[in-house]
Amino acid sequence: MSTEEGATPSSEDxxxxxxxxxxxxxAHHRNGESHxxxxxxxHAVNAPQxxxxFRRKSG
Structure with a gap:
């Protein structure tokens, strides 16, 4: 079955x-560096943990 102009391509195609x-x-995605x-x-958090x-509002 050849694909002619105007014909629908087959599912394998x-x-x-x-x-x-x-x-x-x-292949394009794998060419980059992984860093x-x-x-x-x-390297560390700014404030001590x-x-x-939590307190409820009293008034």
Whole structure:
């Protein structure tokens, strides 16, 4: 079955095109650096951790 102009493409053809597009997308995504050796600028919290106290309004 050949795909002629005006004819609908077969489901195998559509699946193949989607698979090629997905492989292209994933290959493009994997080219970047992972930055696993990077270090965060934040190392500690600013304030000491205390237990929060909630009070009801009295009046």
């Amino acid at each position: 559509i699946k193949r095109k989607f698979k090629e597009a997905l492989e292209k997308k994933n 696993l050796d990077g270090d965060s600028a934040v 205390t237990r929060r106290e």
